[in-house]
Amino acid sequence: MVTRVEKKAAKKAKRANESRGRKWTRRSFIGAGAVAGLAAGGALVVGIAIRPGDRTDKLAKFVTDGDEQLVTTWVKIAPDNTVTAIIPHGEMGQGIHTALSAMLAEEMEADWEAMEIMEAPAEKDFANFELGREFMMGGANIPGPLFDTVNGLMLKAAQSMDLQITGGSTSVRFTGVGAMLTAGAAAKELLLEAAAQQWDVPLSELRAEKSYIYHGEKKAPFAEFAVTAATLKPNLRPKLKARSDYKLLGQSLPRVDIPAKVDGTAKFGIDAQVDGMKYGTVMAAPVHGQSVAKMDAAEAKAMSGVHGVYNMGDYVAVVADGYWQAKQALDMVEVEWTSADTDNVSEETIFAQYAEALDNGEKTVLHKSGNVTKAMKEASSVYEAEYRVPYLAHACMEPMNATAWVRDGKCDLWAGTQNPLGTRMVTADTLGMDSENVTVHTAFMGGGFGRRATPDYTNQAVQVAKKAGVPVKLIWSREETTQQDHYRPSVLGRFKAGLDENGMPIAWESSFVHKMDPPEASAVFYDIPNVKAQYAESPTHVRLGPWRSVDHTQHGYFTESFIDELAVNAKMDGYEFRRKLLKDKPRHLKVLDTAAKMAGWGKALPAGQAQGISICESFMTIVAEVVTVDMSQGEPRVLHVACAADAGFAVNPDGFKAQMESGIIYGLTAALFGEITISDGAVEQSNFHDYTMVRMDNAPEIDVEIITSDARIGGAGEPGTPPISPAVTNAVFKATGKRIRELPLSRHDFGAAS
Amino acid sequence: MVQLTVNGKPQTLDIDPDTPVLWAVREQLGLNGTKFGCGASLCGACTVHIDGEPVRSCVTPLSDAEGKEVTTIEGIAAPDGALHAVQEAWIKHQVPQCGYCQSGQIMSAVALLKDNADPSDADIDTAMAGNVCRCGMYTRIKAAIKTAAKEV
Missing domain, CATH: 3.30.365.10 (Aldehyde oxidase/xanthine dehydrogenase, molybdopterin binding domain)
Structure with a gap:
């Protein structure tokens, strides 16, 4: 006989396996199934961060599988020679996954056609250092001798500010220029140096092209040198190409996220699927800052498929078997809101x-x-x-939504967000958890325009899911999305x-x-x-x-x-x-x-x-x-x-x-x-x-x-x-x-x- | 109990027949390509075909689809997986940005071209005015429809 505890443990193990198997790659965004050819188990990782300090051990566990090598913070190489760009920005249609990975490929001489793209996980160590530096230095040129010091300081600052924000039109101009081009060039230099050692030939006789290293007629894939490369010390300021030498950049490359957006397979936040998930919807105080004074939910609670109706302080939530049932029930809840001087405010x-x-x-x-x-x-x-x-409201086509599962002192959150790290911190704060116990799973955003930088909607999902005791996909109505904007x-x-x-x-x-x-x-x-x-x-x-x-x-x-x-x-x-x-x-x-x-x-x-x-x-x-x-x-x-x-x-x-x-x-x-x-x-x-x-x-x-x-x-x-x-x-x-x-x-x- | 065909497959759904088709295909059948945008037939993100006609599934009760053929974005490619000419044109013109409205845009465009093999600008304006694209890709959508019209 299988006990309840055993069942629970088995389920947990299954979930753990699933989450290990869940790859943050372009393929997983597109939903074409599992990534092939990557052995599970202990990853051999001797990566090197091009940012100050060797933080690769910390980073590698989040992004590598099997025998992949994390060569620099923003790139990894698999044994099958697939080069993966790790992109610290969310995709909301601006084509950033394409542009930034092309910037990396350009300097690295990686094969663009075979490149994979992965959104950086919401982990502190992937805080966007370049973004922080540019924000604080205002794009100023940093004097040479100060370069490393400033870098160190800025990494700390970026981490403490939880900067992983997609906004301010910063992705290409800061992350791209500051991080991707440099990371690509540094990775290429490491691979060339590794090849020079392994082949025992002068560095000057080697060249890189389409993810291969060449010495005369002889060639071998990047992957063959990845292990050695990962042990070398990278050049923080590698030589970058002149714009006139670009092969990929300046070309209109087809966007990698588009095919999935024409056949219905693209996964947005609202498409999250979690076993046992219920659906929730909310109504917040129409006058911002007010809260529930009185709530009569008797009728709503009696409706078929309704799991719960909750007074959440400044909003009311219904959780049901489906969104439509939740919405029907919410419409039946009678709420009186507190009043204040703000009730008299007008245009x-x-x-x-x-x-x-x-x-x-x-x-x-x-x-x-x-x-x-x-x-x-x-x-x-x-x-x-x-x-x-x-x-003005943002009016993103995808109404605000997030899916949360709070259990056993942990929280998983699925959401389209312009601010994954900030969301993680806010979630941890709300739940009184250590942020280590919060996992944010990002997805495509059905429009952001600044709206999805504020994690109020994710926070509601977390609160409601905790209250309901089951995973909840919380979806705002269009009305709520319009009236509860920032x-x-x-x-x-x-x-x-x-x-x-x-x-x-x-x-x-x-x-x-x-x-x-x-x-x-x-x-x-x-x-x-x-x-x-x-x-x-x-x-x-x-x-x-x-x-x-x-x-x-x-x-x-x-x-x-x-x-x-x-x-x-x-x-x-x-x-x-x-x-x-x-x-x-x-x-x-x-x-x-x-x-x-x-x-x-x-x-x-x-x-x-x-x-x-x-x-x-x-x-x-x-x-x-x-x-x-x-x-x-x-x-x-x-x-x-x-x-x-x-x-x-x-x-x-x-x-x-x-x-x-x-x-x-x-x-x-x-x-x-x-x-x-x-x-x-x-x-x-x-x-x-x-x-x-x-x-x-x-x-x-x-x-x-x-x-x-x-x-x-x-x-x-x-x-x-x-x-x-x-x-x-x-x-x-x-x-x-x-x-x-x-x-x-x-x-x-x-x-x-x- | 509502019986209908979705993308060629017979389905029997044991839910309230007042449930909008949108939520039935998304939550009951796991077809997430059809999107919720406004819930009031104002934005077109939820457009599907019922017996070939474009409808806003967010306000269409399941009972209206009883015994009928529902086609969603997942059902317009050929059985061998070859994309519909409209989908191909969407890629060629790099239409989607955030992509959220595009299932609805494509379903409206497919319906338009089924009835009108050579739509004028005015025809396109009329047929597509119910579909909002907040990323504003209207000029590309128009160009892609014209490209697809040559292929259909």
């Missing part, structure tokens, strides 16, 4: 509070050059404008320019509420000698979070609207006005000129149509967009977007273009329709009928031109977004004479069709 009170903060609140100066006060006095005229933008802030911005006798700005002053990141978002790259940008804090109870391009969304709109107003005021063409203020900025000029040329700026257009232009720099990438709008039907219809972008170098040109297209549509939705409004303290919008999206029938044609310069590699995921709203409103002004100082455009009435 009007929020903006009145912002105005008060700008009128009388304490301000912090973010950017300052010259003497604005003096220049304003000396100016021949002063021009002022006030702009406002609303809260929003792009609504912002009030005031702008003032001191002008010379020709209407050219000699002083620029901006005052606005809220400051998130990055600080340079409110800086001005135009040639204006006296600048002051300052902000006042004016918090409300509405939750805020990073939204695609973060502070650049509002500041791109403010700055490029105000510049356009100044051009009109000076009776100059908006393109020529900008050119004048960018005369010493060759990269900006080229981007601006290219977009203007692509769109045929100044050409005759049919009645009701007009073009608008804008240029923004964000995440080290400069993007100009020229939009053609048609106002002949009364409301704005964007026909075409010409986009020119200089990110220094586009690692995957087609992927880069796709990011620009995506950023443009994302920003266009915000410009045309996007607004989350607050009434009686709660979010008013709930689903796609009142949080409107750009769709196929109102999507513009988009052309993207990539400009290659010698600049450092910039970001791609976000820089397409900031320029679109001002380009549209500048075009609308030209077509109608109506200056849009408040987004979205759907708030404005343009009268009947002309």
Whole structure:
């Protein structure tokens, strides 16, 4: 007879085996079954981290199987000569698994066709050191003698900050440039050196190509040298290729994640499957910060298939046999929420509070050059404008969800997250566990855009699963996803320019509420000698979070609207006005000129149509967009977007273009329709009928031109977004004479069709 | 008890016939390619075919599919595994980004091309307007549909 305890032990062993067998490889993402040819059992690991200190023992246990060699922190080689890139970023459609592994393959001379990709596990030792260093050093060049010290410090810092975040358009420009290229080159040097030893030939006579080492006609796979290579000390600063020598980079490689996304096999967070799993859904206090005062769940509990209804403090949860049953039951739960002053907050009170903060609140100066006060006095005229933008939800297509299993002092969590390590820490904290006992299993994200950097949804899954005592897949409804977001802030911005006798700005002053990141978002790259940008804090109870391009969304709109107003005021063409203020900025000029040329700026257009232009720099990438709008039907219809972008170098040109297209549509939705409004303290919008999206029938044609310069590699995921709203409103002004100082455009009435 | 055919296979489901087809295929049949987006027929992520017609499975009760043929994204490739021309075109044009809406987009596109072998831009706009792509890959979707139209 098998006892219950034995059964439990057998089950546990089975689970342990399954989890050992679960590979974080590209193949496991795609779901094509087990990885072949890897023996289970003790891994032979003598890896070397290219980061300071030999942490390979620690890392290897997380990522290697059988006889694989962890050669550097970001790459391993299997006995069958498969090279696997270990990518410390989540895939949410930005193509990062492809771009970063190509960067590694390029320098390593690995065979791209046979390469495997694996997402780095949510372990502290895979904290993204390069990300931490770039954040803290602001991309500054580190003096040579300090290099190792700084590296050591930054690794510590990255670990303590739990940095494994996918956001800030950082993946290629920081992780790629800082870690992947270097790791690839270092790995290649190690393998060549190992081959020189094993073959007893001079290093200079060896070369690497497509995962083989060659000596004249003689060749052998990388794998043959992996064991020796792993015992050698890697060069922290290997020689990197010149861009002109790239074979893979600069080519439009097909994205590795796409095949699984056309046949339904791609595994997103919501597709997690755990034996014995139930389904949960939640309703949180509609006014953020409130909690359950009274709950009557009698009717819901009596419904068929309902496992439990729980008062979780600031939200109510139902767990049932299926999502639909859980949702039906949740709708039957009667909840009274606590009340507070925030119940009276509305759109009007929020903006009145912002105005008060700008009128009388304490301000912090973010950017300052010259003497604005003096220049304003000396100016021949002063021009002022006030702009406002609303809260915005992320509206990821995949509603927030996570699957959790809490048992025996351990927790497994399955989720799409932009922040696996942070999620792990928060989960451990919530459960009062050591983070060693928390395993985060990542998956594709059905959209992130900043939303999936905040682990509130995973935390609910963990709490509910603990309460329910079974594995629970917790899924938010679309309504919950819309109303319990962490929003792009609504912002009030005031702008003032001191002008010379020709209407050219000699002083620029901006005052606005809220400051998130990055600080340079409110800086001005135009040639204006006296600048002051300052902000006042004016918090409300509405939750805020990073939204695609973060502070650049509002500041791109403010700055490029105000510049356009100044051009009109000076009776100059908006393109020529900008050119004048960018005369010493060759990269900006080229981007601006290219977009203007692509769109045929100044050409005759049919009645009701007009073009608008804008240029923004964000995440080290400069993007100009020229939009053609048609106002002949009364409301704005964007026909075409010409986009020119200089990110220094586009690692995957087609992927880069796709990011620009995506950023443009994302920003266009915000410009045309996007607004989350607050009434009686709660979010008013709930689903796609009142949080409107750009769709196929109102999507513009988009052309993207990539400009290659010698600049450092910039970001791609976000820089397409900031320029679109001002380009549209500048075009609308030209077509109608109506200056849009408040987004979205759907708030404005343009009268009947002309 | 509801009897229906899913991707060519007869199925008998012993669940509430009011359950939306979306949850039946995902939770009962383990066909996770069909996605939950809005629960209100507003985004198209859950699009499947019932007797060849595209429907939003998140608001279609299982009882509506009784005795009918349901096709999901897992069922549009040829029996030998060869991808549908629409899927091939999706790869060629590198359409998906996050990919979450793409099962629904592809099911809408397949239905469009079944009825209209040479759709105009306006036809595509009409047929695809119910499918939201938050990554904004509309120009690629349109181009891919035109490519697929040549193959179908």
